[in-house]
Structures are given as C-alpha cells and as structure tokens.
Amino acid sequence: MKKMFVYRTLNLLLPAVFFVLTSCVAQNEELSLRSKDNFNKISLSLTKDGKLSYKVFRKDKTIIEDSPLGLVFENQDFSSGLVVENVSAVEEKREKYELKVANNKVADHVFKSKSVMFKNKQGTIMTIDLIAGEQGVAFRYRFADKEKEPRILKNELTGFHIEQKAKGWLQPYNKAGDYTPGYEDFYINVKPGDPISGARGESVGWCMPALFNVNNTQNWVLIAESGTDGSFPGCHLAPDSKDGIYSIAFAKNDEKFTLPLPDKGTAYPQSNLPWTMPWRVIMIGDKAGDILLSTMITDLAPASKITDTSWIETGKAAWSWWSHPEDFTPEMYKKFTDVSASFGFKYTLFDAGWEKANKDGKIIDHALSKGVKPLVWGYSSEYFDPEKRKKRFKELADMGVKGVKIDFWCSDRQEVMAALQSVFEDAAKEHLLVNLHGTTMPRGWHRTWPNFVTAEAILGTESYFYEPRFPEKAAEQNTVLPFTRNVAGPADYTPFALTFRKYTRLNTAAHELAMTMIYTSGIIHFADSEEVFASLSDDLKTLFKEMPATWDKTECIIGEPGKAIVLSRQKDNLNYIVGINGTNVSQPISIDLKKYAKGFSKFKIISEGKDPLMEFKVESFPVTSKWQYNLVPKGGFIIQFIK
Structure with missing residues (x-):
C-alpha cells in the first residue's frame, strides 16, 4: 500500500514540478x-x-x-x-x-x-x-x-x-x-x-x-x-x-x-x-x-544630425602653447602657422591669448593667406549662454575661423550635457569644428555631431608641466588609454613632445613619435617647437606630411594593456605598423609583415637613435613573414610599407 501511495503521489506531483520548471525556463528565456x-x-x-x-x-x-x-x-x-x-x-x-x-x-x-x-x-x-x-x-x-x-x-x-x-x-x-x-x-x-x-x-x-x-x-x-x-x-x-x-x-x-x-x-x-x-x-x-x-x-548613439558633412575635414595642426606657454605675440602665432604650412597641415591652433595678437598682427589673415585653417581657443563660460554662444560662433566664422577649442567645462551636470549638445549644433550651423578641453568623457557624440572631432578628457602631454609622477607612468598609461579612453571617442593627447619640460620625459623619442599614430583624433595637435620640427630628417618630415589623422582600417596585432600595443593602420594607399612599450623592460615581438604588406615589397622602420631620448634611426628592409624586433624599455617604432 505504501508503495502504491508513493507511486500515485509521484504521478500527481511530477506534472506540477515539470510545469513549474518549464515555466521558469520559459520566463528566463522570455x-x-x-x-x-x-x-x-x-x-x-x-x-x-x-x-x-x-x-x-x-x-x-x-x-x-x-x-x-x-x-x-x-x-x-x-x-x-x-x-x-x-x-x-x-x-x-x-x-x-x-x-x-x-x-x-x-x-x-x-x-x-x-x-x-x-x-x-x-x-x-x-x-x-x-x-x-x-x-x-x-x-x-x-x-x-x-x-x-x-x-x-x-x-x-x-x-x-x-x-x-x-x-x-x-x-x-x-x-x-x-x-x-x-x-x-x-x-x-x-x-x-x-x-x-x-x-x-x-x-x-x-x-x-x-x-x-x-x-x-x-x-x-x-x-x-x-x-x-x-x-x-x-x-x-x-x-x-x-x-x-x-x-x-x-x-x-x-x-x-x-x-x-x-x-x-x-x-x-x-x-x-x-x-x-x-x-x-x-x-x-x-x-x-x-x-x-x-x-x-x-x-548606440543617435545617427548624424548633420546632413552635409563635406565641410568637416580631419587633419593636423601645429600650436605654440606647449613650447611657448607665455608667448602671446603675433610673431609666435604666425611662426607656428608657417610650421603648419611647411608640413602641409590643414590647421593651426591659436590657444589662449590669441585675441590680442589677432587685433595687433592679423594672425587669422596670415593663416588664411597661407592656406591654413585657423582654430581658436575659448573659455567654456563664453559658450554656455545660448544667445552669446550663437553670436560668438557667427563672429568667429565671419573672421575665417574653422574650429573652436573650448576649455574648462569641469562638470558632468545635466545642464552641461545639454549645453554640449547645443554647442555641437550651433557650431555646425556656422561650419565650425569643436574640440573640448577640461571636459567630460565623450559618449558617442562624434557620430551624432561629426563636427565634434576631438576632446581632451585625458592625462596628456601637458602633464610634463604639472604632474611629477607623469614621466615614470606615461608609457604604461599610453598602453592603457587606447583600450579605455580612446574607445569612448577621439582623444586630444597632443603627442610628440621631445623638448624637456619641468618633469623630464623618460619615454624614447620613437615612443613619442609613435604616439601620434596610436591615438585616434580628428585633429592631431603636435606639441613641440618650430626648432624641433625644423631639425627633423627628410624621412621624418615626409612622415609628418603624409601621416593621416584618421583611418580606413585598423587591426590590433598586440594588445596588452599596461605592457605593449602594436597596431596595423591603413588610410588610402598608406600602410603602417606602429607600436610602443609600456614597461621598463625590453619586449621581443614577432610579426608576419607579409600579412599586412600586400602590394608592398619593402618597409621603412623609424626607431631609437644613438640618443634614445632625442634621436631617431631610419632603416629600410625587405618585407618578411618572420620579422622579429626588440621593443626597448619605454620605446616605440613606426613601420611604413613602401613599394
């Protein structure tokens, strides 16, 4: 009788248990x-x-x-x-x-x-x-x-x-x-x-x-x-x-x-x-x-709200602030405009203090006469009020300005998020590019507003003025930021700073050069003096002239945050491999160059010279499937494939 009771009870319970289980599974899937x-x-x-x-x-x-x-x-x-x-x-x-x-x-x-x-x-x-x-x-x-x-x-x-x-x-x-x-x-x-x-x-x-x-x-x-x-x-x-x-x-x-x-x-x-x-x-x-x-x-961001984007051009710019932070004379701004012109850069950036120089020396007119597009600095509060912002944008556009670097937002409050959307929109109406500094992290806005071409929100090269720990930590940070900050949106790191500032750089010159092609930014603002640019070899000058500011295709060959990063970069008929070491020890790497060199028979590599902190070495080799290289501590390299 007990067995019969258990059997009958199980027959009654099993359908109920099955129903509960299947219902849970169904809800989980739902x-x-x-x-x-x-x-x-x-x-x-x-x-x-x-x-x-x-x-x-x-x-x-x-x-x-x-x-x-x-x-x-x-x-x-x-x-x-x-x-x-x-x-x-x-x-x-x-x-x-x-x-x-x-x-x-x-x-x-x-x-x-x-x-x-x-x-x-x-x-x-x-x-x-x-x-x-x-x-x-x-x-x-x-x-x-x-x-x-x-x-x-x-x-x-x-x-x-x-x-x-x-x-x-x-x-x-x-x-x-x-x-x-x-x-x-x-x-x-x-x-x-x-x-x-x-x-x-x-x-x-x-x-x-x-x-x-x-x-x-x-x-x-x-x-x-x-x-x-x-x-x-x-x-x-x-x-x-x-x-x-x-x-x-x-x-x-x-x-x-x-x-x-x-x-x-x-x-x-x-x-x-x-x-x-x-x-x-x-x-x-x-x-x-x-x-x-x-x-x-x-x-996941909204699609572009700008119908005609043909006027939005990526490019490179020289700027004077990093090498001459206290010099606001018309002569200095003009000198860096001439640097941009000599390298074929599309832009020149006039940072804080430019208004007085333009009044006395017509620095904007000088840039336009050289075929270089001027970008100008502004303080965030000048662009916060809607009517003042629209008026200012129109004034700048009428002057011939092509973009604004707006600094010191320093807030994530809802009012600021709203103001930034209006900044992008109002700037677009005047065909002005936008670069945000002292600002929040981008959140997909460069798709919605393609005139938003770059932003700071990054511990960049200016830190050699302000942060004593930066020289020791910079190389490591440079191999973390491409997997974090730069995924969120374009990053204005202001790379290539060879001149020593308050806190002495420890990364090699080749590492600093490679940084120009590691980060993605709609405008690359190169940080150094006209003397440094003038001292570059013909190979380096050609690289600066040809270097794109954005890419058609990128592959991550080596990606180890905090240790090393090596990228394959392509734009039109230009083909590069660029890498940096984020550590204090040498790192051997091996790459099948033939995989990335279709249509190319040779490559040129730019690496450390006799004085690794200041000098470069340029060598050419035939493309090989078993290329081996030793990344020196805090070092870097750029490979350019050539016909």
Whole structure:
C-alpha cells in the first residue's frame, strides 16, 4: 500500500514540478536576449519580492554576475514590487554608417533588440530596452508615458558585478574643483572591491569607461555609457565597490566652479515624460584588441544630425602653447602657422591669448593667406549662454575661423550635457569644428555631431608641466588609454613632445613619435617647437606630411594593456605598423609583415637613435613573414610599407 501511495503521489506531483520548471525556463528565456552569433547574452530576472537584476554571458560563461537594476524617483519606486507587464518580440536592426574620426571608417553591425515592460506597485510602467550584438550587450531605462510635471530621479540602482579575481584598470573620478572633474587622472590597476588610492586629487568615484579582464583572464569587458543628452547628467561609478559591484553614480551638485550653474542643493536627473535614459554599455571581447576596435558606443548613439558633412575635414595642426606657454605675440602665432604650412597641415591652433595678437598682427589673415585653417581657443563660460554662444560662433566664422577649442567645462551636470549638445549644433550651423578641453568623457557624440572631432578628457602631454609622477607612468598609461579612453571617442593627447619640460620625459623619442599614430583624433595637435620640427630628417618630415589623422582600417596585432600595443593602420594607399612599450623592460615581438604588406615589397622602420631620448634611426628592409624586433624599455617604432 505504501508503495502504491508513493507511486500515485509521484504521478500527481511530477506534472506540477515539470510545469513549474518549464515555466521558469520559459520566463528566463522570455527575459533574455542573445546576439545573432549566439555568443553574447543578457538575461533579466525578478525575485519573489519583485526586485530586478541581470546577468551577462559570453559563450554561456558568466561575464557580469548577478547585478541590480531599478530606479527610485521622488514619487515613484521601481526598486521592488515589480511584475512583468509585457515582452516585445525580438527585432533585428543593422547599424551601418561612416565616421569622420575612427579606427575603421565604416561601422557595420547587426543587433538583436527586445523591450521588457515592468509595472510597479503604483501601476506605472517602466520599460527596459535590451540590445545584444557581436561586440557586447547594452540596456537602458525608458518611460513612454506623457507627463507635464518633470520626474526627479533620486537613485539609479544599476550595478556591474565583477568577479573578485578579475583585474581592472580604472580612473578615479576627481572631486569638483577649479579644474576637476576633467577625466585627467591615471588609470590605476585594481581588483574589484579595492578602494581608491593613488589618485591625483581627492576623488568621489571611478570614471567610465572602466576596463576589466574577467573569466580567468579569458575575456575583456569595458563598461561605458552612450547617448547621453540634455535629459541626463554624465554618470560615473560609485567609489564603494564592495563584493565587486560597481554602481552608477550621478554628477555632483558642486561641479560648478567654471560655469554659471546654480547651487540647487542636489543635481538629480530630471525630465518630463516621455524620457529615454542613456545606454549602459557592456563591451565584451576575447582579446583586449576587440575592445580597442569596438564601436558599440557610437552604434548606440543617435545617427548624424548633420546632413552635409563635406565641410568637416580631419587633419593636423601645429600650436605654440606647449613650447611657448607665455608667448602671446603675433610673431609666435604666425611662426607656428608657417610650421603648419611647411608640413602641409590643414590647421593651426591659436590657444589662449590669441585675441590680442589677432587685433595687433592679423594672425587669422596670415593663416588664411597661407592656406591654413585657423582654430581658436575659448573659455567654456563664453559658450554656455545660448544667445552669446550663437553670436560668438557667427563672429568667429565671419573672421575665417574653422574650429573652436573650448576649455574648462569641469562638470558632468545635466545642464552641461545639454549645453554640449547645443554647442555641437550651433557650431555646425556656422561650419565650425569643436574640440573640448577640461571636459567630460565623450559618449558617442562624434557620430551624432561629426563636427565634434576631438576632446581632451585625458592625462596628456601637458602633464610634463604639472604632474611629477607623469614621466615614470606615461608609457604604461599610453598602453592603457587606447583600450579605455580612446574607445569612448577621439582623444586630444597632443603627442610628440621631445623638448624637456619641468618633469623630464623618460619615454624614447620613437615612443613619442609613435604616439601620434596610436591615438585616434580628428585633429592631431603636435606639441613641440618650430626648432624641433625644423631639425627633423627628410624621412621624418615626409612622415609628418603624409601621416593621416584618421583611418580606413585598423587591426590590433598586440594588445596588452599596461605592457605593449602594436597596431596595423591603413588610410588610402598608406600602410603602417606602429607600436610602443609600456614597461621598463625590453619586449621581443614577432610579426608576419607579409600579412599586412600586400602590394608592398619593402618597409621603412623609424626607431631609437644613438640618443634614445632625442634621436631617431631610419632603416629600410625587405618585407618578411618572420620579422622579429626588440621593443626597448619605454620605446616605440613606426613601420611604413613602401613599394
């Protein structure tokens, strides 16, 4: 009888258990999304009390562990008590476009997308849009309803749970000050959970993009955001990463030292509905080079809002500030314009103090007479008020100015994000290029506004004036930034600085030269004196004349953040391989040059000369499939293939 009872009970229970299990599986699949190649997956889940979380997988191995999602408004709570209201069908979308400034001129990627609607206890709907592609996954919060009164967001629960044994490269987010936040700190090698240490100043969080090597070093992850507009502040990561969870943090109210921003007590995001928030982007790669070449940030940004982009030209520029920071005479500005003209550079940059020199010496007229396009410096507060900004842009365009370098933004507040979008738009109406300095991290804006050609937000060459630790750390940083900062957008590092400044450079001259082709920037501003340019050999002068400012095709041959980077770069019929060593020890490398030299029989290599800090050596060799080379400590090289 007992056996019969057990048998009958099992017969009754098994269908119920099977139903529960299959229902859970069905719901998990319903709340998940895979990329078309099936490699990358994002999966949402709800606890019994309606708390929302997500996980990210690559090839079914966990990349981002269970991480929180949710929003808390002043009058609405989406942190718990959520239920699934609706799940859309999976759609396939293709993003194919060209970038003015890029590692690869054409981006062409297919994404799967899905939207999941959740209802909170108050009966209000929150939608989460999911995206999955071959380069990673992303999600964003969206509210489709219409409301006249603005909603104020007090907390975003979004976190990124990184395994404890992962290795990270993160930049501290500096506390507000005269020149901060400006994304000009060192990228620090950390483990998840580590507190902030070694920052250049007091810091209140970590910057995005944030790079991690996860899954027993088998995968690379870059956490970033895209599509930030005037409806949201720029975000960073909170300083406390307990248990490896890095949480979204908003810009601070006190980020207002350089701009006429009100003291609101708080700087919470606020907007009327409908409200579409920025993408939270998780780029994934099997190699660090996959991250370097990723275009997910621009893939998710709005398409170009400029119909005719024919007037937007990338190029190179000479500028006087780095070598002559105290000389604002017309003669000095003209001298550097002449440097640009002699090298065939499209541009010359007139930095701070140019207005007086132009009044006395007509430096803009001089540039135009030489066929060189003038770029001019300005202070951010001059471009913050809409009417003053439009008037100023028109004045500059009427003078013959072709671009503006606008300095000292030093804030991620929502008002600043809105102002930047208007800067790009108003500048475009006058056919002006934009270069931002002392500024926030780009967030895909160079796709939406192609006249946004470069930005600082990087600890660049000027640090030889200001940062005593820079000479020792520069080489390492130079091999981290291409996998972090430069993935977010064009970077104005102002490379090629041979003249010694306050803190003596330790990188070789060949390393500094290679930096001009390691970073991607719509305008390369070369940092050194006219005497240094004049002293270059004919081979070096030819390189400077021919060197592109953007690329048709790039491959990452060696990508080891903090150690070494070697890139293959192509533009039209120009073909280069460029590399640098980020360490204090020699690194032997081996490359199949024939793979990258189709149509070329020889190559020219520029490397260290007798005095590695100041001199170059140029040699020519036949192309070989087994080229071996020894990267000297903090050294570099450039290979140019020749017919």
